[in-house]
Amino acid sequence: MIVEERLVTYLHSLEQENSEILEEIEQAALRDSVPIIRKEMQSFLKVLLAIKRPTRILEVGTAVGFSALLMSEYAPEECTITTIENYEKRIPIARENFKRAGKEQKITLIEGDAMEVLTELSGPYDFIFMDAAKGQYIAYLPEVLRILEPDGVLVSDNVLQDGNIIESRFAVERRDRTIHSRxxxxxxxxxxxxxxxxxxxxxxxxxxxxxxxxxxx
Incomplete structure (x- = not known):
């Protein structure tokens, strides 16, 4: 926890509910321990989309499609979204969620390793949301910047690792040290x-x- 837990709880209490489909997907994700963006990040994304009003969004890391659907609801009507996912078990769930929400025409899901997919994309994108393997962010960055247009926005989620980022690498569990340093x-x-x-x-x-x-x- 980066911010005091009581404060986070209070801020969550102020939030309005999302659309019915998003609430259903979020509850299913929490039940099945699928990582999706946190409440405060959801709110922040909505504000960023209202400010930037992007027309072409790229998401790196689809999971079950929650954040792509949220962005599709808060981006301009003409905005299209491309999202990348490599985990085979989650891809059909994401596709089904897009279908349930009636967003198949607005959201394009590309299956495959993000690094390989990024090298094949030409862009440009005016908004990129990075929410994939945290240890690969640094590897993705050159390709992400290549396809991000000038004045474009890059949002990178989960970058402080619940506060562990400030710790010495020797204070971090051995299995997490590579991600920590990257x-x-x-x-x-x-x-x-x-x-x-x-x-x-x-x-x-x-x-x-x-x-x-x-x-x-």
Missing amino acids: MREYLYTLKHHPDLETSIIPLGDGTAVSVKRNKGR
Whole structure:
């Protein structure tokens, strides 16, 4: 927990319910221990979409399709969403959820390894949501920046690892040390990249919001 638990509980109590389909998917995901974006991240995404009003969204990491569907409800009507997933057991569930919500025409799910898929995409996208394997964020970044248009927004979720990011790598369990070091490298790169302006926010499990600089201005 990054923010005091009582404060998080209070903020959750202020939230309005999502659409019926999103509430059903969220409850099923929680029941089946499928990771989806937290309540505070849901709210933050809605605000970012209202500000940016993107027309082409890319999501890296579909899971069961919850966040793609949420974005489809809060992005402009003409916006299209492409989402990438490699976990075979979740792909048919996501497709079924898109069908149930009537969003098959708005959301395109690409099956396969994200790194391989990213190299084949031409973009450009004006909003990219990164919510896949945390240890691979740093590897994805060059391709993500290639297809992110100038003034485009990159949102990276779960970047603070429940606060463990501030710990020494030797204080982290051995199995988590690679992810820990790669995420630290990723955050440093976001903050020092010449093409990005980035804010790292202790919201949910930590999120980074980056804007690609428009060098033509």
